[in-house]
Amino acid sequence: MDSTSTNARQGFDSTKLSATRDDIMPAAIRMSTVFGPSATSEPRMIEPDLNKMIWSRCGMVHLSGVGRGKPIVVLPGLAGGSRMLEPLIAELAKQYRVYWFDWAGEGRSFALEALRQDDHPTRLLADVLDAIPEPSVSVLGISYGGCVALDLAQHMPGKIERLILTGTPGKLEHAWASRLVHRVLTRIPLRPDSAFLNQFFRILMGDQTRDSIIEQFVAECVWSTDQAMMARRLDWLMSFELSESIRNMLIPTTILTGARDVVVPPLCQEKLANALPESDMYVIQDAGHLGFLTHTKTYLNHIHRAMSNQPVAALSA
Numbered sequence: 001m002d003s004t005s006t007n008a009r010q011g012f013d014s015t016k017l018s019a020t021r022d023d024i025m026p027a028a029i030r031m032s033t034v035f036g037p038s039a040t041s042e043p044r045m046i047e048p049d050l051n052k053m054i055w056s057r058c059g060m061v062h063l064s065g066v067g068r069g070k071p072i073v074v075l076p077g078l079a080g081g082s083r084m085l086e087p088l089i090a091e092l093a094k095q096y097r098v099y100w101f102d103w104a105g106e107g108r109s110f111a112l113e114a115l116r117q118d119d120h121p122t123r124l125l126a127d128v129l130d131a132i133p134e135p136s137v138s139v140l141g142i143s144y145g146g147c148v149a150l151d152l153a154q155h156m157p158g159k160i161e162r163l164i165l166t167g168t169p170g171k172l173e174h175a176w177a178s179r180l181v182h183r184v185l186t187r188i189p190l191r192p193d194s195a196f197l198n199q200f201f202r203i204l205m206g207d208q209t210r211d212s213i214i215e216q217f218v219a220e221c222v223w224s225t226d227q228a229m230m231a232r233r234l235d236w237l238m239s240f241e242l243s244e245s246i247r248n249m250l251i252p253t254t255i256l257t258g259a260r261d262v263v264v265p266p267l268c269q270e271k272l273a274n275a276l277p278e279s280d281m282y283v284i285q286d287a288g289h290l291g292f293l294t295h296t297k298t299y300l301n302h303i304h305r306a307m308s309n310q311p312v313a314a315l316s317a
Helices: 014-019 027-034 082-092 113-118 121-131 144-155 176-187 195-205 212-222 227-239 244-248 266-275 296-307
Strands: 050-056 059-066 071-075 097-101 137-142 160-166 253-258 279-284
Touching: 050 121, 059 121, 071 082, 071 121, 071 144, 082 097, 082 212, 082 296, 121 144, 137 144, 137 296, 144 160, 144 227, 144 244, 160 296, 253 266, 253 296, 266 279, 279 296
Parallel strands: 071 097, 071 137, 137 160, 160 253, 253 279
Antiparallel strands: 050 059, 059 097
16 A cells, blocks of 8 residues: 545636646646536536436436446545536546446436435445446445445445445544534535635645635535535435445455545545455545545546556555
C-alpha cells in the first residue's frame, strides 16, 4: 500500500470551465463545457446508447449505458447523483462499456410511495445488476455507492467480478465529518447558499485553495438531491457495518482514498483493506473525498490498472 460559493440554485455557467488552468482543472471537468445544470433541458456530456426503466423492489430505476469494452457499473454517492459522475463516466467510456443509474428518488429514478420505508439500496442494486445484459461486471462504487456494493458482495456476490471503491468505509466510526453532516441534515433545513455547506464543499474537495468552478459544479449536483433523501441515505450508511464473512470474500478489490479525505479518512479505508483478503489500497496525495473530480487522471490510472487485472503492487500516486 502506498501512503504517499455561489448560490447553487442559480444556473451554472459551464463555459467558465474552459478558462480554468489545465494544471488545476482535470481534463474531464474541462470537457463539461458541453453539458449544463439541467438533465432535461440542457445538452449533456454523455449520449448513452442504452436508456431504459427497470422495475426494482424499491421503485423504478433509470439505467443508462455507453461505450464498448469490459463492462463496469458506476454507483453514485449519497448526493449529487449520476450527474456528478458524468466527467468520470465520459472518460471511462473511451475504454469500457459503462453502465450507471440514479438511486431511487433521484434523477429519473423514483421510489414508489408505498416502498419509501423499505427502499433498501442493496436490494435496488441487486435488481439493477440482474437487469444488465452482461454475464459479469466490475463495480466502481463512490462513497455510499461503495458501501452498497460491499453489502451486496458479502451476501450475494452474483455477477460482481471486481470492486473498485473510493471514499468507502467499512464503518464510519472514525469519520467525524460524516457524523457532523448527519446531525445537521437530520435537524436543520439548509439553504444552498449556507456558509456551512460552502465550507463543507471545500472540505469535500480536500484542497487548501478554493476552486470556485469545481465548487459550484459540486454544489449544483449535491442540491439536485433532496435533503430528506440525503438524510435517509446517511441513516443507512451510519448503521452499515460489514459482517465477519467479509474476510472470506474473494472478489478482487481496489480501494482508492484521498490523503485529505476527512469525510471517510484513510484510516477508515485502511481498516477495510485489511479486512478484505483480495484487496489493494492506494492513497492519492492532495485529494479529498471527491478526488475523482479533482485528480481525475490519477484515479483513472488506478482504475485502468484494476480493470486490466494487473497484480497488486505498490504504486505511487
